[in-house]
Amino acid sequence: MLKEAIYHRPKDNFAYAYDEKTLHIRLRTKKDDIEQVNLIYGDPYEWENGEWQTQTASMSKSGSDKLFDYWFIAITPPYRRLRYGFELKSKDEQLIYTEKGFYREAPKDDTAYYFCFPFLNQSDVFKAPEWVKDTVWYQIFPERFANGNEKLNPPKTLPWGSQDPTPTSFFGGDFEGIIQHVDYLVELGVTGIYFTPIFKAPSNHKYDTIDYFEIDPQFGDKETFKRLVETCHKHGIKVMLDAVFNHSGYYFEPFQDVLKNGEKSKYKDWFHIREFPLQSEPRPNYDTFAFVPTMPKLNTENPEVKKYLLDVAAYWIREFDIDGWRLDVANEVDHQFWREFRQAVKSIKPDLYILGEIWHDSMPWLRGDQFDAVMNYPFTNGVLRFFAKNEVKASEFVNTITKVLHSYPNNVNEVAFNLLGSHDTPRILTICNNDKDKVKLMFLFQLSFTGTPCIYYGDEIGMTGGQDPGCRKCMVWEEEKQDRDLFNHVKKLISLRKTYPAFGNRGELRFIEANDETNHFIYTKTYENETIIFVINNSKNDLFIPLPFNLKGKKLTNLWTGEEFAAEAEVLTAQVPAKGFLICRVENFNDE
Numbered sequence: 001m002l003k004e005a006i007y008h009r010p011k012d013n014f015a016y017a018y019d020e021k022t023l024h025i026r027l028r029t030k031k032d033d034i035e036q037v038n039l040i041y042g043d044p045y046e047w048e049n050g051e052w053q054t055q056t057a058s059m060s061k062s063g064s065d066k067l068f069d070y071w072f073i074a075i076t077p078p079y080r081r082l083r084y085g086f087e088l089k090s091k092d093e094q095l096i097y098t099e100k101g102f103y104r105e106a107p108k109d110d111t112a113y114y115f116c117f118p119f120l121n122q123s124d125v126f127k128a129p130e131w132v133k134d135t136v137w138y139q140i141f142p143e144r145f146a147n148g149n150e151k152l153n154p155p156k157t158l159p160w161g162s163q164d165p166t167p168t169s170f171f172g173g174d175f176e177g178i179i180q181h182v183d184y185l186v187e188l189g190v191t192g193i194y195f196t197p198i199f200k201a202p203s204n205h206k207y208d209t210i211d212y213f214e215i216d217p218q219f220g221d222k223e224t225f226k227r228l229v230e231t232c233h234k235h236g237i238k239v240m241l242d243a244v245f246n247h248s249g250y251y252f253e254p255f256q257d258v259l260k261n262g263e264k265s266k267y268k269d270w271f272h273i274r275e276f277p278l279q280s281e282p283r284p285n286y287d288t289f290a291f292v293p294t295m296p297k298l299n300t301e302n303p304e305v306k307k308y309l310l311d312v313a314a315y316w317i318r319e320f321d322i323d324g325w326r327l328d329v330a331n332e333v334d335h336q337f338w339r340e341f342r343q344a345v346k347s348i349k350p351d352l353y354i355l356g357e358i359w360h361d362s363m364p365w366l367r368g369d370q371f372d373a374v375m376n377y378p379f380t381n382g383v384l385r386f387f388a389k390n391e392v393k394a395s396e397f398v399n400t401i402t403k404v405l406h407s408y409p410n411n412v413n414e415v416a417f418n419l420l421g422s423h424d425t426p427r428i429l430t431i432c433n434n435d436k437d438k439v440k441l442m443f444l445f446q447l448s449f450t451g452t453p454c455i456y457y458g459d460e461i462g463m464t465g466g467q468d469p470g471c472r473k474c475m476v477w478e479e480e481k482q483d484r485d486l487f488n489h490v491k492k493l494i495s496l497r498k499t500y501p502a503f504g505n506r507g508e509l510r511f512i513e514a515n516d517e518t519n520h521f522i523y524t525k526t527y528e529n530e531t532i533i534f535v536i537n538n539s540k541n542d543l544f545i546p547l548p549f550n551l552k553g554k555k556l557t558n559l560w561t562g563e564e565f566a567a568e569a570e571v572l573t574a575q576v577p578a579k580g581f582l583i584c585r586v587e588n589f590n591d592e
Helices: 130-134 175-180 182-188 222-234 253-264 303-320 335-348 377-388 394-406 436-447 484-499
Strands: 015-017 023-030 036-042 055-058 060-064 068-075 082-089 094-098 101-103 115-117 137-140 192-195 211-215 238-243 324-327 353-356 417-419 452-456 508-515 520-527 530-537 543-546 555-558 564-566 573-576 581-587
Touching: 023 036, 023 082, 036 068, 055 068, 060 394, 060 508, 175 182, 175 222, 182 484, 192 324, 211 222, 211 303, 222 238, 222 303, 238 303, 238 353, 303 335, 324 335, 335 353, 377 394, 377 417, 377 436, 394 508, 394 520, 436 484, 436 530, 436 581, 520 543, 530 543, 530 573, 573 581
Parallel strands: 137 192, 137 452, 192 238, 238 324, 324 353, 417 452
Antiparallel strands: 015 023, 023 068, 036 055, 036 082, 060 068, 082 094, 082 115, 094 101, 508 520, 520 530, 530 581, 543 573, 555 564, 555 581
């Protein structure tokens, strides 16, 4: 055994409370190094005749990535506390792994050798809103979705879709336009909208806020926004707003006061200023988002700033009944601010969804005291590299996604915000070199994956565009210019996700096979007695793929075609077209 590869650490993603009664425990070992892992566990206070009383339970291999195997078990401690270690077996070696190291036999004279989960306190259990698990999000960039009231158009507004967007162009998108197209979202199957910023700001993207308590007049007024939220709620659609609390805009009144009054400004401590007077060139002498001088960084450790921003967060929940906050540049704001933010918003609306924009490993923000989820960019990058860019083969893709799933606890994964594209990235059809079949496969994997999926407006009808501003074109509303075949593909996948619990977030995902030669992979989603088999062919060739299961006598349903049949042979071979797929539901899959 390669002992250096064996790793476990209580709390975080290796030992955590899944709910009020259940502990999830994981262990990492070198890939293909260990054949069996058993958990040795017991209550630390159970002793007889001077010997600690333990039980043993087999752990299952929950997945593998390029370097490691991961082992998993769910345990219900009778008294909500646990000491535990691991029994490791390879072909020629058996070891006990504990917090104090490796042993040939399990120590029984003292529990101090073992890993400890001191007590399963209910308040420590990570709890995200239950509704998020079944939500399909749709991201709207308000300036580009629909122009419903031309009287609100800003100066120099261009005719809708008349030209490609620039960083400074306006086309007049507004709330009225969104209200007029809610039926379109209902038809698609959307149950949540994520809006990029709607507050008063000079730009078309609104990430440079002037006033956090005011709607930008080009979108409408507060009454219109209230009607928009009510319309969404009436149709079963949740509403999430974008909070830009890392930085303000240049024309934010407190920053303007600092520009005017310098060190004498009562707002000088609202920002991170290194020297006076303020200078923006060649680089700002105050902290900003990146080095953008018009986006000065807010000092969220300042009590006045903190109160102001927490009042903002509370105001839009209380007055307009929003359902979530997406937090821009969340990783650059101090953790204590986010802890207080969570307490403030959850005290008003306990099932509010808190989503952080973080592009890297985010475990420090996902311990239950700050965010409910982060934007799952490791998932996004893995999917794009395999399907869109052809940079990796099937096995590396499966390794990548397995690592994503093991980076966080399962109850975190269940509400992870899984996106393919956004206002910050090129359009997925463009990344796929206009290969629609590739886009269809990406949507299939996204909408059958663990977490809460998000569709960027227009991706479902085949819109194209490069990096910002190209990805922010006006939504296409002429049906003859929309790719209705792609729309119906996405609509059908969303319907399957809603219809079959195993297809969606209730199903446990397991990768079964990844073949680099043919570039296909197989995974299953299982919930209770229902298992769905997915076969994805990411190659240019039609494939005949033997399904690695004994399905004889089982009733199978092709969920895409509706065809039902009973398997007569032990081994079934699936014919999967180039860049095609098979979705097959099996009843009583595990019954012998």
